[in-house]
Amino acid sequence: xxxxxxxxxxxxxxxxxxxxxxxxxxxxxxxxxxxxxxxxxxxxxxxxxxxxxxxxxxxxxxxxxxxxxxxxxxxxxxxxxxxxxxxxxxxxxxxxxxxxxxxxxx
Numbered sequence: 290x291x292x293x294x295x296x297x298x299x300x301x302x303x304x305x306x307x308x309x310x311x312x313x314x315x316x317x318x319x320x321x322x323x324x325x326x327x328x329x330x331x332x333x334x335x336x337x338x339x340x341x342x343x344x345x346x347x348x349x350x351x352x353x354x355x356x357x358x359x360x361x362x363x364x365x366x367x368x369x370x371x372x373x374x375x376x377x378x379x380x381x382x383x384x385x386x387x388x389x390x391x392x393x394x395x
Contacts, residue, residue, distance in 0.1 A: 290350065290375065291350060291353075291372050291374050292353055292354075292355060292372065292373040292381065293342075293354040293372050294357040295357060296367055296370060297356045297358055297359070298361065298363075299356075299358040300358070300360055301358050302358060303315060303357065305381040306379065307381055309322065310322035310324075314339045314340075315339070319335060321344055321351055321353065324345070324346045325346065326346050326348065327347065328345070329344060330343060330344045330345070332344070332354075339355050339356050340353060340354070341355070357370055357383060357384065362387055364386055364387045366384035367384045367385070370384050
């Protein structure tokens, strides 16, 4: 699985838990196991504000793009997030805001 993150300035939060091809986003489960190789599911067919762009499977690899909400100030990791590739099952660590100390040190 590849999880792409699209940063967006907003004050809410996102939690992501992975179990196989199931992503649980803020407590709501989305099962993408029915997407066959070479197929895609339009984002509009997924009833989640967090999923943007088509969900697809290529060469067996599921790819999904999620909104990454962030406040201000934000970290470089939040502004320019790296793809999360082959995450283990469980809670997925998303880029976090800078600490108070990091903000103070510029």
